[in-house]
Amino acid sequence: MFRLRRYRYYVFFAAIVVFLLYRVAQNSEQWETVSASFPHRAPPSSSKSPSTSKSGTNGANSQAQTRFTGFSSEEDDLPQRILDHASKDNAPVKVPDLKNIQQANDDDFDPPPKSNTAVKEAGVLAYDHDEAAKATTAPVINVPDKNVGQGAKDSDDQPVKPGAHWEKTPEHFPVPESEIIPLPAGKPKKIPTIQYAFEKETPEAREKREARQQQVKAEMERGWAGYWQYARGHDELTPVSKKFRDPFCGWAATLVDSLDTLWIMGMEDEFKAALVEVEKIDFSVGKRAEIPVFETTIRYLGGLIAAYDVSGGKSGGYGILLEKAIELAEILMGVFDTPNRMPVLYYNWKPQYASKPKRAASNAGVAELGSLAMEFTRLAQITKENKYYDAVARITDAFYEWQERGTSLSGIFPEHVDATGCNRTAQNELEAAQNAAEIEAYGETDIVKRSGKSTPNIKKQKNPKTGEVELVVGESSLPECVSQGLTSGGWGAEQYSMGGSQDSTYEYFPKQWLLLGGLEPKYKELHLKVSEAVKKWLLFRPMVPDDRDILFSAKVTTHGEPEIDAKTQYEVTHLTCFVGGMFGMGGKIFEVPADVEIGEKLTEGCVWAYESTATGIMPEGAHVLPCPDAKDCHWNQTLYEQALDPSWEHRDEQIQKYYDQKAKAKAAKEREREMEREREEEESAQDPAWATSRTGQPKKPTLGERPSRGSQVDDDGARVQKRAAVPGIGDLEDDLIERDPITGIKKAKFSTAGAEDAEDSDPAPGFKKSTISQVPLHEDEDTEKDPLRPLSHEEYVANRIANEKLPAGFVDVNSKAYILRPEAIESVWYMYRITGDKKWQDKGWKMFESIVQHTATEIGSSAIDNVLTTKTTQLNEMESFWTAETLKYFYLLYSEPNLISLDSWVLNTEAHPFKRPKAPFGV
Known part of the structure; x- marks a missing residue:
C-alpha cells in the first residue's frame, strides 16, 4: 500500500514536468516567431546605455527578456509578472529597419535663439544616460488603475500577449518612386513679420512679468512631480486619487507631450530624466486594440519632433528624440496604405489586421483627416525623406480639389467626410442598370440557368470571327469602385x-x-x-x-x-x-x-x-x-x-385660462353649497327627526325610525357622502387635471402642482354650520403658494436663471x-x-x-464638472495638454518675446513648436 502511494506521487510529479516542458516548448516557438518577425536594433553608439543593476547579464539573455517584458496573460502567476516587470529596464530600444534614412544636416535652419532667462535653447551638452539616470527617483510600482475615466473608455484593458507586436509588412497600394510628391524646394519666400516690435520694458514691468512667469512654472513643477511619482510611464495622472490611466496606447502621453515644455521652462534636469523613459517606449505594442492616429500624431510625433527642435536639433545631442520619432512614423505610415492613400484614422496595429488591405472611413472627422500635415512635413524636412511629405500632401490635394469643386458652404468642409474614394451611389446605379440589362437580354429564368446565380455579370463583347457584338454572361463588367474625391460623409x-x-x-x-x-x-x-x-x-x-x-x-x-x-x-x-x-x-x-x-x-x-x-x-x-x-x-x-x-408668448394665455377655470370651479362649488342648504332646509321641514334640539345639535333617529324619502341617510343609519357631484364638475376636473397615459395617475396639466379650495367640514359639537361660504384667506393674493398655477413669463425666467445659475x-x-x-x-x-x-x-x-x-490638487490639476458654481467637483483627470499646451501658453505669455518667437517658430495644434526654415531646403 505504501509503495502504491509513493508511485502515485511519482506519476503526479512526472505529469507536471511533462506539462511544463510542453509549455516551455510552446513559448519558445512564440518568442522565435516574434524575434524573426520584428527587427530589434540597439541604440546608436553615440549614446551610452542606461546603467542597470544587472550589468552582468549577457546580450542574448537581455534580448530574450525584452521579447516578453511587459506582457502578461490571465494564466500567468503573480511572481512571474513581477519578474517580467523588473526586467523591463534592461530592454533595448526597438527601431524598425528603415530604408534610406539618414540624419539630416540642420544647417539650413537657424539655431535656437538664446534668451536672458533660465531657459537655454542652444549649446547643450550631449545627452548622457548615466547623468540623466541619477536624476530619476526610485522606481514606482505601477498598479493598474481600476478607476478608468471617460477618456480611457476605448482603451483595450486586456493584457497584451507575447507575439502581439506590430510588424512592417509589404504595402498593398504602394506609391511608385517616380510618383512620390517631393517637398517644395528652394529659398523660403519673404514672409511679413508676425510679432510686434516690443520695446525695452521697465524694471517694474519686468519684475511683475517674471513673478507671474515663476508662478506658472511652479504649477508645472507640481504637476510634473505628481506625474513622475504616480504615473511615470503611463499616459495621464489621475490627480485626486494619485493613480494613473492610459486612454491612448500607454506610451507615456504626458511625458512625451511635455518634453518641449520642460525645455522651454528651463527644467533641464527633468528633461534629461524624461529621455531615459522615452527610450523605453515600445511603439510596436500598445494597450489599445487600435492606434488613434490623429491624437498620436499631434501628441507623440509632434512632441518628439518639437523636443528635438527646441533642444538644438542635430547639434543639441539628443538624437534619441529623432530616433523615436522615426520609429513611430514608420508605424503610422501603414495608415496611408489604402487605394486612394487617404489614411485609416483608427489603426489596428496587430499583425493579423495590419497586414490586410484597408480603406479609409466613410464617416471620418475633418480635423482627424486634415491635421497630420505639420508633423509629417517637419519630419520630412529633418530626415530628407520625401515619403513623409507625400503621405500628407495627398490629403491636402484632396481638400484643395474638394474646395475647388465646392461644398454646401463654399470654402469650408462639413464635419464628416467620406474618404473611401468610392462613390457608392454611382456604384449602385451601375449595378441596377446592369441587372436590368441582363433581365431584358436573357430573362431572369434563363440567366439563372446559364450562370447558376440570380444576378450574373453581363457585358458586351465583339466576336472576333463574326464581328458581331454579343452579350457575355459571367464576366465582371463593373469596376470594383467608382472613383471619387472627398465628399460629405454620412446621411442627412x-x-x-x-x-x-x-x-x-x-x-x-x-x-x-x-x-x-x-x-x-x-x-x-x-x-x-x-x-x-x-x-x-x-x-x-x-x-x-x-x-x-x-x-x-x-x-x-x-x-x-x-x-x-x-x-x-x-x-x-x-x-x-x-x-x-x-x-x-x-x-x-x-x-x-x-x-x-x-x-x-x-x-x-x-x-x-x-x-x-x-x-x-x-x-x-x-x-x-x-x-x-x-x-x-x-x-x-x-x-x-x-x-x-x-x-413666453403663451404664458399670459395659460395663466388667464387657469384663472378662468378656477373661477368656474369656484362658482360651481357655490352653486353646490346653495343647493345643499336648500335640501337641508327642506328635509328639516318635512322630517322632525332632523329638527334641532335645545342644545343646537341635530336629533338622531331612533333604531325604529326609518329615514324619510329624500334624506341622505342609508339603510344602515350611516351618512353617505355629503356632497355629491353636480353636473359640470367632472368636466371642470378634466380641464385642470389629466391622467398619465402610461401610469394612469392623475396630475396637473400645468407645470406646477397644487390644491383647489378645501371643502367645508361638519361643524364641531356645540357650533352651528355656517351658512356663509368659507374661502381661505388671501386665496387669490397668495398665488406663489398655489402650485397648480402656471408660472408667469417673469417667474419662469427668474427660475431658469436661479436654478441653472446662468x-x-x-x-x-x-x-x-x-x-x-x-x-x-x-x-x-x-x-x-x-x-x-x-x-x-x-x-x-x-x-x-x-x-x-x-483645479489645483495636492499633486497636479484636475478637470472640474461645473464652472457655474464655486462648489465644483474635481473629476480626477489631468489631460496631457495641461502641461503640453495650457501651462506652456501661460508661461510664454510672460516670457521674453524672443522665446519661441512667432517669426522663427510655428506651433502645431498641441502647442509643439517646429523650426521655420530660413535657408533653401528640399530634397
Whole structure:
C-alpha cells in the first residue's frame, strides 16, 4: 500500500514536468516567431546605455527578456509578472529597419535663439544616460488603475500577449518612386513679420512679468512631480486619487507631450530624466486594440519632433528624440496604405489586421483627416525623406480639389467626410442598370440557368470571327469602385463649424504655409477661402450686458441649400477659441488687417466667457443670443428674457385660462353649497327627526325610525357622502387635471402642482354650520403658494436663471465642465505677441488665477464638472495638454518675446513648436 502511494506521487510529479516542458516548448516557438518577425536594433553608439543593476547579464539573455517584458496573460502567476516587470529596464530600444534614412544636416535652419532667462535653447551638452539616470527617483510600482475615466473608455484593458507586436509588412497600394510628391524646394519666400516690435520694458514691468512667469512654472513643477511619482510611464495622472490611466496606447502621453515644455521652462534636469523613459517606449505594442492616429500624431510625433527642435536639433545631442520619432512614423505610415492613400484614422496595429488591405472611413472627422500635415512635413524636412511629405500632401490635394469643386458652404468642409474614394451611389446605379440589362437580354429564368446565380455579370463583347457584338454572361463588367474625391460623409444634414471635429484642419492651412516657407501656394488659397466663408456664414456678435464688441463662431446645419434651409446654432465652445489666434496670425502673414481685428474680437469673446462665470472659467459649451444688427448692438433685457423662455408668448394665455377655470370651479362649488342648504332646509321641514334640539345639535333617529324619502341617510343609519357631484364638475376636473397615459395617475396639466379650495367640514359639537361660504384667506393674493398655477413669463425666467445659475447673456450652458483646455489662452498669447498690448497679459492672469484656484490638487490639476458654481467637483483627470499646451501658453505669455518667437517658430495644434526654415531646403 505504501509503495502504491509513493508511485502515485511519482506519476503526479512526472505529469507536471511533462506539462511544463510542453509549455516551455510552446513559448519558445512564440518568442522565435516574434524575434524573426520584428527587427530589434540597439541604440546608436553615440549614446551610452542606461546603467542597470544587472550589468552582468549577457546580450542574448537581455534580448530574450525584452521579447516578453511587459506582457502578461490571465494564466500567468503573480511572481512571474513581477519578474517580467523588473526586467523591463534592461530592454533595448526597438527601431524598425528603415530604408534610406539618414540624419539630416540642420544647417539650413537657424539655431535656437538664446534668451536672458533660465531657459537655454542652444549649446547643450550631449545627452548622457548615466547623468540623466541619477536624476530619476526610485522606481514606482505601477498598479493598474481600476478607476478608468471617460477618456480611457476605448482603451483595450486586456493584457497584451507575447507575439502581439506590430510588424512592417509589404504595402498593398504602394506609391511608385517616380510618383512620390517631393517637398517644395528652394529659398523660403519673404514672409511679413508676425510679432510686434516690443520695446525695452521697465524694471517694474519686468519684475511683475517674471513673478507671474515663476508662478506658472511652479504649477508645472507640481504637476510634473505628481506625474513622475504616480504615473511615470503611463499616459495621464489621475490627480485626486494619485493613480494613473492610459486612454491612448500607454506610451507615456504626458511625458512625451511635455518634453518641449520642460525645455522651454528651463527644467533641464527633468528633461534629461524624461529621455531615459522615452527610450523605453515600445511603439510596436500598445494597450489599445487600435492606434488613434490623429491624437498620436499631434501628441507623440509632434512632441518628439518639437523636443528635438527646441533642444538644438542635430547639434543639441539628443538624437534619441529623432530616433523615436522615426520609429513611430514608420508605424503610422501603414495608415496611408489604402487605394486612394487617404489614411485609416483608427489603426489596428496587430499583425493579423495590419497586414490586410484597408480603406479609409466613410464617416471620418475633418480635423482627424486634415491635421497630420505639420508633423509629417517637419519630419520630412529633418530626415530628407520625401515619403513623409507625400503621405500628407495627398490629403491636402484632396481638400484643395474638394474646395475647388465646392461644398454646401463654399470654402469650408462639413464635419464628416467620406474618404473611401468610392462613390457608392454611382456604384449602385451601375449595378441596377446592369441587372436590368441582363433581365431584358436573357430573362431572369434563363440567366439563372446559364450562370447558376440570380444576378450574373453581363457585358458586351465583339466576336472576333463574326464581328458581331454579343452579350457575355459571367464576366465582371463593373469596376470594383467608382472613383471619387472627398465628399460629405454620412446621411442627412451637414454641419459646419470651427469647433470640435473640424478645428485643427483649418488651423493647419496657414501654419503649413509658414512651415514650407511660402513655397506651396495651395495652403494660402485654402486659408483665404476658409476665412471668407467663416466671415460670411459663421461669425456673429452676441448681445451682452455691457455691450462689448466681441465675436463668436456659430454652427450651421444645412441639407445642401444653405440660402434656404440653413439653421444656425449660436454656440460658445471652448474648442472654438483657437480661431482668434488663427485669424490674427493669418491676417499678419497674408496682409489682411481686417482679419487681425476679427481675431482680437474673437479672443475678447472667449475672455468675456471666462469673466462671466462664478469660477471665472469658461464652460465647455453654451449658447448666447445674437445681435439683430452686429454694427449697432445694445443690450435688450426683454429680448434676452424672451430667448430664455421659448413659450413666453403663451404664458399670459395659460395663466388667464387657469384663472378662468378656477373661477368656474369656484362658482360651481357655490352653486353646490346653495343647493345643499336648500335640501337641508327642506328635509328639516318635512322630517322632525332632523329638527334641532335645545342644545343646537341635530336629533338622531331612533333604531325604529326609518329615514324619510329624500334624506341622505342609508339603510344602515350611516351618512353617505355629503356632497355629491353636480353636473359640470367632472368636466371642470378634466380641464385642470389629466391622467398619465402610461401610469394612469392623475396630475396637473400645468407645470406646477397644487390644491383647489378645501371643502367645508361638519361643524364641531356645540357650533352651528355656517351658512356663509368659507374661502381661505388671501386665496387669490397668495398665488406663489398655489402650485397648480402656471408660472408667469417673469417667474419662469427668474427660475431658469436661479436654478441653472446662468451667467448674464447666456441662453443656456449645455456643457458646464472645464477639462484644463488651452484654446482660450492660446489666442490670448497670439494676440499679445501680435499686438504688443499688455492688456492681454492682465486678462490672461485673471484666467490663470481662476483656473488654479478651482483645479489645483495636492499633486497636479484636475478637470472640474461645473464652472457655474464655486462648489465644483474635481473629476480626477489631468489631460496631457495641461502641461503640453495650457501651462506652456501661460508661461510664454510672460516670457521674453524672443522665446519661441512667432517669426522663427510655428506651433502645431498641441502647442509643439517646429523650426521655420530660413535657408533653401528640399530634397
